[in-house]
Amino acid sequence: MTPCFTRTLAATALLSIASGVLSPAQAQDKLKVGFMLPYTGTFAALGVAIENGFRQYVDEQGGKLGGRTIEFVKVDDESDPSKAADNANKLVKRDNVDVMVGTVHSGVAMAMAKVAKDNNTLLIVPNAGADAITGPLCAPNIFRSSFSNWQPGYAMGKVAADKKIKTAVTLTWKYAAGDESVKGFKEGFEAGGGKVVKELNLPFPGVEFQALLTEVAALKPDAVYVFFAGGGAVKFVKDWAAAGLGNSIKLIGAGFLTDGTLEAQGDAAKGLLTTLHYADDLTNPKDKAFRLQYAKTYKLQPDVYAVQGYDAAQMLGAGLAAVKGDVKNRDGLVKAMEAARIDSPRGPFTLSKAHNPVQDFYLREVTGKVNRNVAIAVKGLADPARGCKL
Structure with missing residues (x-):
């Protein structure tokens, strides 16, 4: 490469930055995902499983979603609703996360949903089933990958x-x-x-x-x-x-x-x-592959919490793929997430208008150390989403 050509490239890059026009490669910086999960206390193991599942899906995509390298920021919510608003605001305003993922405790998740609404931050709830999240607190930027209570x-x-x-x-x-x-x-x-x-x-x-x-x-x-x-x-x-x-x-x-x-x-x-909405002995190919990789990576057997974390990443990935990683294209991102059919280890599911999974519920019986699938208790069960104004 000649010195003249090198100077021309540098000048072009500086001109692009000065004019506010970035190349696609320059624009695709890291996307920040803020985990607000319990890492101590009664629900600590649940928080770890959710994070493991989420990371597993990202790893399967080469560490990127929608072409964006994922950077993780973590906060221990301690399952304490009194600290929830402050913790969520730190993620949004101090750490400038693009999306929040959390949490397990319904009271904490309610506070997270309010912060997400106030700041128009994308929130994916990977466990907490508080009915209000996909009821009166429902919003275009709030999704759930788990269940309603x-x-x-x-x-x-x-x-x-x-x-x-x-x-x-x-x-x-x-x-x-x-x-x-x-x-x-x-x-x-x-x-x-x-x-x-x-x-x-x-x-x-x-x-x-x-x-x-x-x-x-x-x-x-x-x-x-x-x-x-x-x-x-x-x-x-x-x-x-x-x-x-x-x-x-x-x-x-x-x-x-x-x-x-x-x-x-x-x-x-x-x-x-x-x-x-999950059992330990499902026979679909997605679950078999998921369980094998999870056990190999974490030296643990996965549970429903790991599945919900995995599917939270799948939902985000579906949205980001549709907008080529441009998280600021909120309308396109939301529409793609709403329309996604998630190929989950639990079995495929879609989302209701309130952004809650419409999914099969299994009747399980404990046999040894397995929650064995006995039958489908209710097929395609949708939450009534009472109070949702979407």
Whole structure:
């Protein structure tokens, strides 16, 4: 290359920068993804699984989505709603992320959704099922790759009614996710002729279950529907088994009760029935490939949280591919994400008008250390998205 030609190239580059016109290669700088997830506390393992799944999909694409190299910024949300707005604002205003991904705790996710709306920042929720996120708080820039709290609860309510269970007690942490899961269960169960005789709860993230188990024993329902996850789910299932209530009362729940927890629950979880949009023994090719690569990369078996993280990346990737990485083309990005058919390990799904997955829910039974798929509890279940004005 001659000195004259080199000087000409440099001058051209400087002129381009000065005039505000960048070449496609110059324009495609790194895209910042802000993970706001629990890395400590009850839900720590869930946050790690979500991040692992997201990174796996990005790695499969050579570290890029829509031609953009992904740069990650991480914040531990501590599952603490009181810190949520500040943490989300730091990601948006200090770290200048292009997209936020989070979180597990519904109360924290609600605050994230408000920050996303206020700042018009793209938000993908990879777990928290707060109904309001795809209900009254719905927005063009807010998407969910997981579920609404109503969905698995409703599916199990329908299953319980179909199984001719007549009476049930519900038991959960007293927070948005628990309350909404119970509402979903009650709607599905009572529509099929069942009756919820009492709703019991304890403060999040409490694990002192003994008094509640004593009350359940006195009420003598046919079944108990529970919503717990992470460390709390492990403690509850072990306490339930130790109390011997399973001999006369059926324990059922949303799938988070036994997802990612079976290793720690051991024999106490044997035979438990749950409903969820994923199971450990699905036979579709996408899931087989996903599970093999996940185990190879992380030396762990994936769970629903890893799947939801993986699919959050798939959704973002679909949008970025359509706009060739131009995240500022928000309308094009959103339209592409809305229209995407996600080839998920859980099975293909589309998005509702409120940006929540329309997906199959499986009835699973714990066999050994596997949430075995027994049947499809409800096919193509869409959240009602009550209050969404999109």
